[in-house]
Amino acid sequence: MPDWKKLVRERLAMLNLPPSAKKEVIAELAAHLEEIHEKVRQTCVTDAAAVELTLQEIDNWSVLARNIRRAKSEGESMNYRTKSLLWPLAAVTWLGASLSVMVLQRTDRLYPNLILFYLPWLATLPLVCAAAAYLAQRANPINDRIKRLWLSVTVTWLGASLSLMVMDRIDHPNLTLRRPIPVTFNLPWLAMLILVGAAGAYLAQRADAPRKTRLVVATSPALLLGIVMLLLLLPWRFAVEGYPWAFTFFAIDAGNLAVVPGLALLLGALPFLRQRSANSSLLPEDDANASMGRTALLE
């Protein structure tokens, strides 16, 4: 009798699943083949003939591997390796970029040139990749939905922070309002935020996120900044400037960094808030076609 586990493992080598899930699938299929083999062995003269008959259960191992992966995953087109590497990479990149912005904003005199300004950030990329590789190994417990939403959140955050970094470094027209309170708006940044909001909402829609989640994802940089400002900046302003200036300065900061950017992000997201999510129908066409691509369920 052949070693069914070894045989299944070899033939399903292309099956892209987390190691524990793959091991379980191999054990289960091997057990199934073993029982079929025992059954057909009773009617076959030789063991080789029984093995051959048993293996007729599977026409095409590649198709089986693809169908199992599709059945086990949540309908994504990317394979496990890509997913497990991409999302932690994106998450860590975002974190790295955000922290770099905070640190580098303090080093204007050291890096007056725009290209030089980015060098330290680029230098952190190997570290970012190393951290991503480590996180990828631990990616299994994160479910696919969270992993998918990471992309949209990451794109929104990276877009918002990187565009601010760039726009802070170059000359561009500003819009200054003097009443009711004097505020200067960074117009090119706001224009870019419209695109960033659109990208975030679009990716969240592709991840089959409901409308509310798409809205939160697209406006998340402004929302979070608003919350942080409310919790940290307002008390600090009170401590330093006292009433009523604290409210005035807070209103300027909040308007400039949270409310107006939030509106720009929302504007970009609007087209993707109207449409329903991509996969919300009960039996989407792709899924139905995918079913046909598999071996027939009932023969």
Added chain:
Amino acid sequence: MTKRIRSQITRGSAELAILALLADQSLYGFEIARQIGERTNGALTFTLASLYPLLYEMEKRGSVEGRWQPNHAGRDRRYYRLTPAGRKQLAPLRQEWRAFFNALDALAGVSHA
């Protein structure tokens, strides 16, 4: 018949067969395939390649859940049982199929053919 309709019928009938079978008892893959074949006198048969992707998909959707336990011969097998969600799904699914066959019968007289 378009590909889409045909695939939905095939998929739906296979799911109904598994849900109905697991409503009575927990079974592992080989037993599910064997019992479906036996109970339908071989009219419906599952191969390994057709059974497991469907079982995994149903498990992902929460209709069934699998658990390793020894079978009557003491070998570890992954037994599937119906979840409360799967049990809820079964009655309307049966009703849908009954309506479908009635409609087909009215149209083509399939039950008396």
